[in-house]
Structure formats: C-alpha cells, structure tokens
Amino acid sequence: MSIGTASPPAFSDEEVQRLRADFPILQTQVNGHPLVYLDSGATSQRPLAVIDAERAFTTTLNSAAHRGAHTLAAEATLAFEDARTALAEFIGADEDEVVWTSNATEAINLVAYAFSNASIGRGGAESARLRLGPGDEIVTTEMEHHANLIPWQELAARTGATLRVIPLDDDGALRMDAAAELIGPRTRLVAFTHVSNVLGVVNPVEQLIAAAHAVGALVLLDACQSAPHVALDVHALDVDFAVLSGHKMLGPTGIGALYGRRELLEIMPPFLTGGSMITTVTTTEAEYLPPPQRFEAGTQRVSQAVALAEAVRYLQGVGMPRIAAHEAELGARLVDGLSALDGVRVLGAGIDLPRVGLASFDVAGIHSHDVGQFLDDAGIAVRVGHHCAQPLHRRLGVTASTRASTYLYNTADEVDAVIDGVARCIDFFRRA
Missing domain, CATH: 3.40.640.10 (Type I PLP-dependent aspartate aminotransferase-like (Major domain))
Structure with missing residues (x-):
C-alpha cells in the first residue's frame, strides 16, 4: 500500500478534465445545476470503457x-x-x-x-x-x-x-x-x-x-x-x-x-x-x-x-498511486474547509493517520437529511444518515452525519462547492 510513503503528484486540472470526459453522467444537470457528484463512497460512476x-x-x-x-x-x-x-x-x-x-x-x-x-x-x-x-x-x-x-x-x-x-x-x-x-x-x-x-x-x-x-x-x-x-x-x-x-x-x-x-x-x-x-x-x-x-x-x-x-x-491505466495522491489532496481540502465553518464537526478530523478523499460531518442544530436536501437542491450529491455504521456514530455522540466522498474524477472546485453549500445551508437555517 502506497499511502503514507512518498507519492507522485496529484492530477493537474487538465488531467482531471480529461478523466471527467470519460464519465457521461458527469455532464448532466440536477435540479437545474451542473451535477457535483460527491457520493462515490456509496457508488462510483462508470466510465464509457466499462459501460x-x-x-x-x-x-x-x-x-x-x-x-x-x-x-x-x-x-x-x-x-x-x-x-x-x-x-x-x-x-x-x-x-x-x-x-x-x-x-x-x-x-x-x-x-x-x-x-x-x-x-x-x-x-x-x-x-x-x-x-x-x-x-x-x-x-x-x-x-x-x-x-x-x-x-x-x-x-x-x-x-x-x-x-x-x-x-x-x-x-x-x-x-x-x-x-x-x-x-x-x-x-x-x-x-x-x-x-x-x-x-x-x-x-x-x-x-x-x-x-x-x-x-x-x-x-x-x-x-x-x-x-x-x-x-x-x-x-x-x-x-x-x-x-x-x-x-x-x-x-x-x-x-x-x-x-x-x-x-x-x-x-x-x-x-x-x-x-x-x-x-x-x-x-x-x-x-x-x-x-x-x-x-x-x-x-x-x-x-x-x-x-x-x-x-x-x-x-x-490512470495509476493507483496518482489516484491516491489526488484524493489525499481533496480529502485534506474537505476536512480543512468544513472544519473552518462555525458549528461544523468533521468526524475523525483529529486522527493523525493518512486518509482518502472522504469526510463525514455534523452540523450543530441541523439534521443531516436537511443538509443533504439543501445541497441536493444545488445539484450536489452527498450521502446522509449513519452510513451503515451506527456503533461508530453512537460512540462519537451523533445519530447521523453528512458524507462527501471524492474519486479520481472530482475537482478542487467541486470540493469548494460543497464547503460553500454547507456554509449557505448554515446561514439559511440560522436565519430561518
């Protein structure tokens, strides 16, 4: 396993865009917005070659x-x-x-x-x-x-x-x-x-x-x-x-x-x-x-x-070490950006271990289903609930969380979109 050792560079923006072209579903729109698919931890998308x-x-x-x-x-x-x-x-x-x-x-x-x-x-x-x-x-x-x-x-x-x-x-x-x-x-x-x-x-x-x-x-x-x-x-x-x-x-x-x-x-x-x-x-x-x-x-x-x-x-063909490097960058960006939001707790953020491009978080006072629905309205697909891991959630003192999970076809801009979406969600519910 290569995580934790010297790794090759992450993908450039141009490389990610070339990869994205292989995935037809990423060109679609959801609720009038370009799809931002951040639920690969549940089910990943398929490239044309696989189809x-x-x-x-x-x-x-x-x-x-x-x-x-x-x-x-x-x-x-x-x-x-x-x-x-x-x-x-x-x-x-x-x-x-x-x-x-x-x-x-x-x-x-x-x-x-x-x-x-x-x-x-x-x-x-x-x-x-x-x-x-x-x-x-x-x-x-x-x-x-x-x-x-x-x-x-x-x-x-x-x-x-x-x-x-x-x-x-x-x-x-x-x-x-x-x-x-x-x-x-x-x-x-x-x-x-x-x-x-x-x-x-x-x-x-x-x-x-x-x-x-x-x-x-x-x-x-x-x-x-x-x-x-x-x-x-x-x-x-x-x-x-x-x-x-x-x-x-x-x-x-x-x-x-x-x-x-x-x-x-x-x-x-x-x-x-x-x-x-x-x-x-x-x-x-x-x-x-x-x-x-x-x-x-x-x-x-x-x-x-x-x-x-x-x-x-x-x-x-893409290269697993480069995929790992790309996701490590996206994962760190997710954790840092979400953790900086007032009232957001990223589960496991304090663990000093390598990570993949995935982050689950709890927003104080807002149910994960509401967070997920707010994001979905903007075309951002994330996972909500206990993610088939109730004992872990119970140990950390929450009943559910919102999970954003990346893959080789995701971009830094998409990570920023979910962070911005959560910030807007917090503002919306606080004003409500």
Whole structure:
C-alpha cells in the first residue's frame, strides 16, 4: 500500500478534465445545476470503457460460462476467467484465490458461513482449523460497516463463540492499546476495515495483522473503501481474506469478490450449493469442485465480471498511486474547509493517520437529511444518515452525519462547492 510513503503528484486540472470526459453522467444537470457528484463512497460512476465492455459482451458473447460446449459458451467462459485474472493481478492475488460474489456483504457472509459449517462438522477433519465453539473469540472493531459486524454477531450466536470489539478513542481512532489486550490466545478471527467508510482514515492494518497472526488468528480485511482508492496488495499485507465491491471502483452493481488464501479456500465448506460447484452428485451426497468454483454455485455474474475487469484496467491505466495522491489532496481540502465553518464537526478530523478523499460531518442544530436536501437542491450529491455504521456514530455522540466522498474524477472546485453549500445551508437555517 502506497499511502503514507512518498507519492507522485496529484492530477493537474487538465488531467482531471480529461478523466471527467470519460464519465457521461458527469455532464448532466440536477435540479437545474451542473451535477457535483460527491457520493462515490456509496457508488462510483462508470466510465464509457466499462459501460461499453459490458454492452459488448452482452451483444456478442452472451452465454452461460462454464455450462456449455458450444463456441459462444467457451468464449464467455474465457472472458469470465480473464476477468478473474485481471482482478487478481489488481489486488496482488493468484487467480485461483479470487471468488466472485454479488458484493462484499455476500463475500463476508461466505466466510462466516464457511466457519459455521465447519463448526458443525462439514468439511471433515481438514476444516478443523475453522471450527468455533464456546471459549473461542472473534474480534472486530467499533467502526465497522454493518456488513462486517452483523455476520460475526450471527456466527457467534450459531457457534457459541464470543464477539469482542476493539473500541475507539474520542476522535474515532482505533484504540490500539485495547486491540493488543483483546487479541489473544482465544482469538480465532480478526475482521476489520482497511479504510473507514465514515472517517476516511487508513487504519494501521500492519499492526492489527501482526497481532492476529502472532496468536494464530486469521484476518479478514474489508477493502471496500481501499481497493478503489489506493494500491492494494493482499499478499504483501499478509491478510487471509479480503473483500471488495465492484460498484465502488468504477464497476457495475451486482459484482464483488472474496480473496482467500488458497490453502484456506481448499478447507472451507461451501456457503451456497447447487449447480456448477460440484464434480459428482448422487441422491444422498455430493463432491465439490476445488476453489474458487466451489463457492460459485449457480449462474454467475458474467457480464458484470467482464465490466469490473475493464474498470480495473481503467484504474491501472490512470495509476493507483496518482489516484491516491489526488484524493489525499481533496480529502485534506474537505476536512480543512468544513472544519473552518462555525458549528461544523468533521468526524475523525483529529486522527493523525493518512486518509482518502472522504469526510463525514455534523452540523450543530441541523439534521443531516436537511443538509443533504439543501445541497441536493444545488445539484450536489452527498450521502446522509449513519452510513451503515451506527456503533461508530453512537460512540462519537451523533445519530447521523453528512458524507462527501471524492474519486479520481472530482475537482478542487467541486470540493469548494460543497464547503460553500454547507456554509449557505448554515446561514439559511440560522436565519430561518
């Protein structure tokens, strides 16, 4: 990961404008104003290359991958597997370590249910490493997206294991002193986010990974907010599992992925079962394919995978280090500009860690929905609410926040537009 080290220069204004030309939706107007799209943390926009790649597959190759012997099916299978290879290279994995899922939420649940199935004896002796029971512990953090919290709550309920939570300090940073105490001999899995979807900070992943592995625990990394924005190498980070969603990284909805170490995928009982993931079936039992196909039951998301591969190629062509540098500048501009407004509190502003181009904030006396509506009237799209992270908001003493999140196609002027919009919003409601 390149954040925190010397980085190349951010994009020039001319470079950003050239990038923006690749995204048709950015040329539209909303409520009579040019669209200022600052909600990429929820769903990013797609360049023409990605749109065209999915359309080309649909119009020339559409067929059932891994399910036919005719030419079209063979070509669809090749495109599907080429997409897997492209994503594997992008995240620093081997191609047989990448499992296609519908999204990151499904990927996390896949791991949770593999542990659960192993705990009731599925997978045989080989899966013993994944079995949980009373006395075992799962560790996550207080800043997690609900998708990286609720599956572990449910796994603990099914197995009798205990869920432990690393707390936050008053600024919102992980308390690493508490992490050192919580991760111990009983810990079997540590699951945490690489980049907070609320705070925008890059967590000290190397320390957490080292602490987990020191006690023999496995690590799952939620890379939804890092894979689109910084260079990611899962082998170099030494994580055991990682998850991501395509729609946050210029790709379509309905496609995500799980990375898993090959030796772990080989011992994991499947989550979803049915066609395409088996070798032999009788009326009483079945034998499963090796991973990753073991975890890809049913008709797969072939056109979406092809489109996501094109998104990966687009990001690689632009350059992840430069994207990170660009967003770091925009993120600092967001935090500084919003923090300077009277009555605005930027969540996590005091955390001394690298950050991506994202800031969530609370405006004293004005509900985040009102802030969002005011901005939307001016064509500025932001996210409002708890961002699927209620425990984090509760810890910081707010019920909701407004989130502005940038990407490679955003400009400094757009950041200034949201800062000015919030200032006008404050003035409007105070006068009202």
